[in-house]
Amino acid sequence: MTSTPHKRVAILISGGGSNMVKLVDSMTGDHPARPVLVLSNNADAGGLKHAADRGVPTAVVDHRPYKGDRPAFEAELIQTIDAAQPDIICLAGFMRILTDGFTSHYAGRMINIHPSLLPKYRGLHTHARAIEAGETEAGCTVHEVTAELDDGPILGQARVPILADDSPDTLAARVLVQEHRLYPHALRRFASGDRSRVDLTDA
Ligand code: GRF
Numbered sequence: 001m002t003s004t005p006h007k008r009v010a011i012l013i014s015g016g017g018s019n020m021v022k023l024v025d026s027m028t029g030d031h032p033a034r035p036v037l038v039l040s041n042n043a044d045a046g047g048l049k050h051a052a053d054r055g056v057p058t059a060v061v062d063h064r065p066y067k068g069d070r071p072a073f074e075a076e077l078i079q080t081i082d083a084a085q086p087d088i089i090c091l092a093g094f095m096r097i098l099t100d101g102f103t104s105h106y107a108g109r110m111i112n113i114h115p116s117l118l119p120k121y122r123g124l125h126t127h128a129r130a131i132e133a134g135e136t137e138a139g140c141t142v143h144e145v146t147a148e149l150d151d152g153p154i155l156g157q158a159r160v161p162i163l164a165d166d167s168p169d170t171l172a173a174r175v176l177v178q179e180h181r182l183y184p185h186a187l188r189r190f191a192s193g194d195r196s197r198v199d200l201t202d203a
Pocket of ligand 1: 016017019020113114115140176
C-alpha cells in the first residue's frame with residue numbers, strides 16, 4: 001500500500017516561536033503533515049534556533065530594507081516560501097500585516113492563531129482590551145487567513161477564565177497554554193482535510 005505523501009508545512013514567526021515549536025513537535029508518526037520551513041522577518045527571532053535544533057530548514061526575509069514597499073517585501077517572502085513548496089502556511093506570532101496580494105496567493109491553505117475569542121478583539125493588545133472591557137473569559141482562535149485582518153473562517157477556539165486580579169501578562173500566559181494545545185490540534189485536522197470547527201474547553 002503506498003502511503004500518501006505528507007502535507008508540507010511552512011511556519012512564519014517573528015519572535016520566540018513557542019507556537020511554532022509545538023507545531024513542529026506535533027508533526028510526527030501518523031500525523032499527515034511535516035514541517036519544511038520556518039521563516040522569520042526578524043534575523044534575531046529566538047524561534048529560528050529552536051527550528052534549526054529540530055532539523056527544520058530556516059530562512060529570514062527582513063522587512064526593514066523594504067520600508068514603505070510592502071509588495072516588494074511580500075514578493076521576496078513568496079519566492080522564499082514557495083522554494084520550499086509548502087501545501088500549508090501557518091502564521092505563528094508573525095507580526096507583519098499582510099496585503100490581499102499575499103493572502104490571495106495562499107488562499108485556502110494559510111492559517112493563523114490569534115490570542116482572542118474572535119470575532120472579538122481583532123488586532124493587537126487583545127488581553128488588555130478584554131480585561132478593560134470587563135470580560136469574564138478570554139482565549140485563542142485558529143482561523144483561515146483571508147484578506148481581512150483576523151477575520152477568516154474559524155477552525156478552532158479554546159477558552160480560559162479571566163480572573164479578578166489578572167494583568168495582561170498573567171492572562172496572556174494562561175491563554176498561551178491553550179494556544180499550545182489548540183494550534184497543533186487544529187493543524188492536524190486542517191492537514192487531514194477537516195475544516196470543521198473544534199472548541200477545546202480549559203484543561
Ligand atoms: C502569541 O500570543 C500568539 O497568539 C501571537 O503571538 C504570540 C507569540 O507567539 N500570534 P509565539 O510564542 O512567538 O508563538
